[in-house]
Amino acid sequence: MRSKIVAGNWKMNNSAKESKALIKNLKKSVKGLPLNNTRVIVAPSFVYLQKIAKKTAGTPIEVAAQNMNDAPKGAYTGEVSGEMLKSIHVNTVILGHSERREYYYETDTILKKKVLSALDQNFEIIFCFGEVLEDRKSNKHFDVVKSQIVNALFDLTSDDWENIILAYEPVWAIGTGETASPEQAQEMHAFVRDLIATKYDQHLAEHTSILYGGSVKPANAEEIFSKEDVDGGLIGGASLNADDFTAIVKAI
Numbered sequence: 046m047r048s049k050i051v052a053g054n055w056k057m058n059n060s061a062k063e064s065k066a067l068i069k070n071l072k073k074s075v076k077g078l079p080l081n082n083t084r085v086i087v088a089p090s091f092v093y094l095q096k097i098a099k100k101t102a103g104t105p106i107e108v109a110a111q112n113m114n115d116a117p118k119g120a121y122t123g124e125v126s127g128e129m130l131k132s133i134h135v136n137t138v139i140l141g142h143s144e145r146r147e148y149y150y151e152t153d154t155i156l157k158k159k160v161l162s163a164l165d166q167n168f169e170i171i172f173c174f175g176e177v178l179e180d181r182k183s184n185k186h187f188d189v190v191k192s193q194i195v196n197a198l199f200d201l202t203s204d205d206w207e208n209i210i211l212a213y214e215p216v217w218a219i220g221t222g223e224t225a226s227p228e229q230a231q232e233m234h235a236f237v238r239d240l241i242a243t244k245y246d247q248h249l250a251e252h253t254s255i256l257y258g259g260s261v262k263p264a265n266a267e268e269i270f271s272k273e274d275v276d277g278g279l280i281g282g283a284s285l286n287a288d289d290f291t292a293i294v295k296a297i
């Protein structure tokens with residue numbers, strides 16, 4: 046069975062003091078929750094990753110990095126390698142976030158290199174994809190999502206897919222307060238699952254977790270998570286508040 050996952054992407058937010066308080070509150074509120082098979086992941090800034098990995102060790106909260114470079118090491122000023130992440134016991138990385146695609150020009154080709162490098166180093170990947178508003182308005186959203194997935198992920202083996210978590214994040218819903226309707230999310234998730242089944246097989250498709258991201262809040266989480274092909278959420282803004290994030294975890 047595929048896992049249910051609620052992941053919080055802290056992005057470039059929080060001072061050291063704020064990060065410490067957030068993880069402390071989160072540990073307290075998640076402790077004792079009946080999580081069943083739900084995984085809870087937080088992705089703080091690189092600056093706090095090691096501390097937060099230590100603070101969450103032995104708790105149900107896992108940590109992920111927000112990005113990594115595909116090169117093993119070298120003269121890449123300002124970048125962070127997989128080897129560095131592994132050395133602080135971080136085993137999950139978010140790749141393909143729309144902010145990386147838009148502001149740092151991460152193309153499908155670059156993302157494919159990052160995915161292959163991360164898999165090679167035994168990372169689990171939360172791979173984000175999603176259309177911009179014009180794509181949806183011109184009814185190209187399925188084509189856009191298909192090409193993002195095919196270009197970056199369809200040369201992977203079935204075994205590689207054991208370490209892939211997908212996150213559908215329509216760009217028009219990220220940080221805008223606008224959410225895809227549960228029906229729009231379900232429609233896209235089912236489409237993606239079908240793509241995987243056609244390229245690989247039904248078993249793999251059924252075992253791949255597909256998260257939804259885009260203005261998920263305590264007020265709308267339950268309805269979105271109730272959809273058959275929505276296996277959880279990648280949460281931005283609401284993950285910066287322990288009560289809100291916990292409420293979203295409880296909604297799954």
Ligand code: PEP
Pocket residue numbers: 054214218219220221222258259260261279280281282283
């Ligand atoms: C995100 O950036 O992954 C995200 C979903 O952000 P928000 O929840 O703030 O829309």
